[in-house]
Amino acid sequence: MVNTQFFILYKKNFLLFICCVVPIIMGSGCSLHKIQQMEIIDLKLKNDINNNITDLYPDRFKAIHRVILTLAEKNYVLNGYLFIDRPRREIKLIAQNDLGGIVFDVHFIKNVEKTIHVNVNTIKQKWIENSVLRDLEILYLTESLVSPTLFSDQHGNLILSQKDSQITQEFIYKQIHKPVQYRLKEIRHWKNGQCIYIVNFKYGTVSNNLYPEVILIKDTKMKYNLQINVRYFM
């Protein structure tokens, strides 16, 4: 009798375990990445992929980000008006509330200027620096890696990877045309075997399908998610 109850309880827990864990594993973009990676020695392909990091966008452009920020299970909608000058390493951003009114603005030139004005008390300048500005730098000002390694995974994706101190950066490229044309699909940052930051790109039909129109960012360290709809002005 006890054994039967134990078995039922065990079966229930096992089913619960399967129901919870499998979707978590399936849903996580980070968890399975290390499986079946094979290093690619083709130097030309590696250089092409590495150069693609800086060729992803035009030198100068404007864009609107319609952002859903999820923080502590609450959603905040913001409109970000952006000007990017990549050769100057410059970002200008005006972030507006959904209904109008400037929440904060940023002027950033890498290693030269960082001006942030925040108009609401609930947002701290430091938070904007560590999240918004860092996200925009990763999206638009990332430079080619210095000594990357190129892998392929079981899905035919190419992974350009480089370890800098504690963080391993990965740029995942998906093949879109045969024989060789790849497009950036994901950026991942790893620390101590944990995926701490992930950016996912979805390309739409507007802008000739050249640039990502949907960007998803998940920062497990800063504990926020961003869903971004993008419109470009080029």
Added chain:
Amino acid sequence: MASKITIISLILLTAILFIAAPLFAIEPKPISDSELNQLLENVEKNFSKVKTLRTQLIQEKNISLFSETITSTGLCIFKSPNKLRLDFIKPFKSSLIINNNQIFKYEFFNGSWQKLNTGNEEMMLLIMENITSWLQGRFKNPDLYKIRAFKNEKVSVLLTPKADEFKKFVSSFELGLNRGMNGLDYIIINETKNNYTKIQFHNDEINKEIPDIIFEGSNDKPHSVPQW
């Protein structure tokens, strides 16, 4: 020779007049305090006749970073006294609903609707309550705003936030009344640093039946609004 000079003079004169004309355009005149009180009373009386309103809207954002005006389109649906829905259709789809002090927010993202758990509910409620009051012709809110009005061909009301915290966010609201002074033509949100948002209303439908269901927020997506 003389006729040539005359023609050139005429062209120059026309050009000067054409360029200078806006300088002589009639400036909106400020309305005195006593007139203002009477005006606000009349406006509230006129607006109170509006029980339901359905109007299309064009939002123009002038952002200092952009040389181009960024235009969004949508619709505004109001049912007196406290039901309001603002839908944006282009370029991003969203729906913001206030229904008896409850606020519901939907965003269309990546091909489907998402119902949001809004974090800044109090602030959004405050803004939406303001809009609801304005749609009822109640512009006076001495705790929040300093009020002035200007008259040209039409009347516009300027609300300047009193609190410094609010001023950092929005420097003023300009509400443009229609010719009949029973509805709004536009709202301008003057932000800081030469940025402003203008929302223009057109194709108004007044006092037509609007079902309560479109203000409900129990579903995963907003209830569809019947076409014009």
